[in-house]
Amino acid sequence: MFSLDDTIAAISTPIGEGGIGIVRMTGPDAASILYRIFRPGSRSDEFEFEPRRLHYGYIIDPLTEERIDEVLAVVMPAPRTYTRQDMVEVHGHGGIVALRRILTLCLRLGARLAEPGEFTARAFLNGRLDLAQAEAVLDIVRARTEASLRAAMGQLTGCLSEQVRQIRDALLPALAYLEASIDFAEDEIPERDISQDLALAVAGLSRLLADADRGIIYRQGVRAAIVGRPNVGKSSLLNRLLRTSRAIVTNIPGTTRDTLEETLNLRGVPVVLVDTAGIQAKPQDPIEQLGIERSRNALAQADLALFVVDASQPFSEADRAIAALIGKRPAIVALNKIDLLEPEARARILQTPTSPFDSFPAVPISALTGEGLESLEEAILEAVFSGRVTASETPMVTSPRHKEALSRALDHVRAAQAAYQEGVVADLVAIDLTAAIHALGEITGQTASEDLLETIFSHFCVGK
Ligand SMILES: Nc1nc2c(ncn2[C@@H]2O[C@H](COP(=O)(O)OP(=O)(O)O)[C@@H](O)[C@H]2O)c(=O)[nH]1
Ligand SMILES: [Mg+2]
Known part of the structure; x- marks a missing residue:
C-alpha cells in the first residue's frame, strides 16, 4: 500500500x-x-x-x-x-x-x-x-461551522482516542485474566472478578455513543428541502434564512425551475437548504415538469422537509398531495404570509399555531417581514436533534465509522458480561472481549485493515 x-x-x-x-x-x-x-x-x-x-x-x-x-x-x-x-x-x-x-x-x-x-x-x-486523529485532519479541512471545527479539533488533539484507550485499558487486564485462567489451573493464578472492568467499559462506551448522533450531525450537517406549491414563498424563505437574496423571487408562479442549494449555519449545525420548484398537479410546460421531478428527488434525499403553505389562503388539494409526498419523513409546516392575515386571525394563529397536517408541527411565519423566523429555526433544530435538547458540550464522536465500531464493541462487551455472569467457560467470554478490543482498535488504527486505511486516506486531497 x-x-x-x-x-x-x-x-x-x-x-x-x-x-x-x-x-x-x-x-x-x-x-x-x-x-x-x-x-x-x-x-x-x-x-x-x-x-x-x-x-x-x-x-x-x-x-x-x-x-x-x-x-x-x-x-x-x-x-x-x-x-x-x-x-x-x-x-x-x-x-x-x-x-x-x-x-x-x-x-x-x-x-x-x-x-x-x-x-x-x-x-x-x-x-x-493515530487513525482517529488522522481522520480529524480531513474533518478540519472540511468543517463548515465553528461547532464542526471544534469537534474536529477535539478529535485531532486526541480526546476521542484517549476515551477509547481508557476503555481498552479496562478490557485488556480482564482479557489477560481470562486467558490465564484458560492456560493455568485455578490455584496457580490469583482470583479476579472482571465484572467491574466490564461494567466500566459498558459505561464508557454508552457515554460516547449517547452523543454520537449529535456529533455526526455537526460533522455532516443535514439536508432540508423547502417544498410547497408554487408562489407560497419558498424562495423568499430561503433568502430569509440565509439573510441574502440568493434565489429569485417573483409573484409569477413557477419562477424557480431548478433546485438550488446553500448551506446555513444554524447555531453550529450546517444545514444545507434546498430550494425547489413548486409542486403542482398540472405543470405549465416541460421545463416546469422537470423542475417538479427534481423537487421530488430533493425531497427523497432530504433529512427534513420544510413544507411551506400560504396561510392567507385555504389549504388546497395540492397542499394535501404534497403532504402525502412528504409521507413519514420529518417535516415542519411553515405557515407563511401571516402578514396578510387580519389582525385577529394573525393573533389567533400566533397564539395557537394549528397544523393543517397532524403529523407535522407548524410554525407561523412571514418570509416578507421576518416574523416567526426564530421559532422556525428553533423548530428545525428540534427536528434535527429529534427533540433531544442540544447539550452545549462538543460531542466526541462525529463519524459514522467510529459510531459503528463503538456499537460493535459495546455489543461484544455486553455479550461477554452476560456470559461471564452465567458462568460460561472463559474461552467463550474471551472471544467476545477480543472482538470488542479489536473493534476499538479500528478507531485508533491499531487493528485497522489495509483496505480500511486505503479507503480512509483516499478521501483526502492530494498534498494533505
Ligand atoms: N405578503 C407576503 N408575501 C410573500 C411572503 N413570502 C413570499 N411572498 C411573495 O410571494 C410571491 C412568491 O414568492 P416566492 O418566494 O417566489 O415563492 P415560491 O414560488 O414558493 O418560491 C412573491 O411575490 C413574494 O414577494 C410573505 O411572507 N408575505
Ligand atoms: Mg421559488
Whole structure:
C-alpha cells in the first residue's frame, strides 16, 4: 500500500490563483532535492539551510539555471515533523504554472507524486497521529461551522482516542485474566472478578455513543428541502434564512425551475437548504415538469422537509398531495404570509399555531417581514436533534465509522458480561472481549485493515 522509504511531493494549496502556493515534499531525499533547485537571494558563498527557518531565494532549473519562481523555502529535519520524516516546503507565488513547474522539478530529481492523503498517512504510519486523529485532519479541512471545527479539533488533539484507550485499558487486564485462567489451573493464578472492568467499559462506551448522533450531525450537517406549491414563498424563505437574496423571487408562479442549494449555519449545525420548484398537479410546460421531478428527488434525499403553505389562503388539494409526498419523513409546516392575515386571525394563529397536517408541527411565519423566523429555526433544530435538547458540550464522536465500531464493541462487551455472569467457560467470554478490543482498535488504527486505511486516506486531497 503506502511505502515509506521514497520521497513524495505535491502541491498542497488549492489549484487556482492565490497569493502564495506551497509545494511540499517529504522523505529521505526531500532536503537534497531542494538544495539542488534552490538559490539563495543574497549572494553569499557560505549559504546553508538552517532547520525550520524560512529562507528567501529562487527556484531554478538546475539544467538551464532558469529562474522559475521567487520563493521562501524551509527544511524541517526528521523526526519533529508532520510525517516524522524530513519535510520541505517551498512557498511560491500562487500561480498554477509556477507551482506545477516547481513540482515537476522535484519529480524530475527523484521525488514521486504523492497519493491523496499520503502525507497524513505517513504521519499515521510513523506514529505521529493515530487513525482517529488522522481522520480529524480531513474533518478540519472540511468543517463548515465553528461547532464542526471544534469537534474536529477535539478529535485531532486526541480526546476521542484517549476515551477509547481508557476503555481498552479496562478490557485488556480482564482479557489477560481470562486467558490465564484458560492456560493455568485455578490455584496457580490469583482470583479476579472482571465484572467491574466490564461494567466500566459498558459505561464508557454508552457515554460516547449517547452523543454520537449529535456529533455526526455537526460533522455532516443535514439536508432540508423547502417544498410547497408554487408562489407560497419558498424562495423568499430561503433568502430569509440565509439573510441574502440568493434565489429569485417573483409573484409569477413557477419562477424557480431548478433546485438550488446553500448551506446555513444554524447555531453550529450546517444545514444545507434546498430550494425547489413548486409542486403542482398540472405543470405549465416541460421545463416546469422537470423542475417538479427534481423537487421530488430533493425531497427523497432530504433529512427534513420544510413544507411551506400560504396561510392567507385555504389549504388546497395540492397542499394535501404534497403532504402525502412528504409521507413519514420529518417535516415542519411553515405557515407563511401571516402578514396578510387580519389582525385577529394573525393573533389567533400566533397564539395557537394549528397544523393543517397532524403529523407535522407548524410554525407561523412571514418570509416578507421576518416574523416567526426564530421559532422556525428553533423548530428545525428540534427536528434535527429529534427533540433531544442540544447539550452545549462538543460531542466526541462525529463519524459514522467510529459510531459503528463503538456499537460493535459495546455489543461484544455486553455479550461477554452476560456470559461471564452465567458462568460460561472463559474461552467463550474471551472471544467476545477480543472482538470488542479489536473493534476499538479500528478507531485508533491499531487493528485497522489495509483496505480500511486505503479507503480512509483516499478521501483526502492530494498534498494533505
Ligand atoms: N405578503 C407576503 N408575501 C410573500 C411572503 N413570502 C413570499 N411572498 C411573495 O410571494 C410571491 C412568491 O414568492 P416566492 O418566494 O417566489 O415563492 P415560491 O414560488 O414558493 O418560491 C412573491 O411575490 C413574494 O414577494 C410573505 O411572507 N408575505
Ligand atoms: Mg421559488
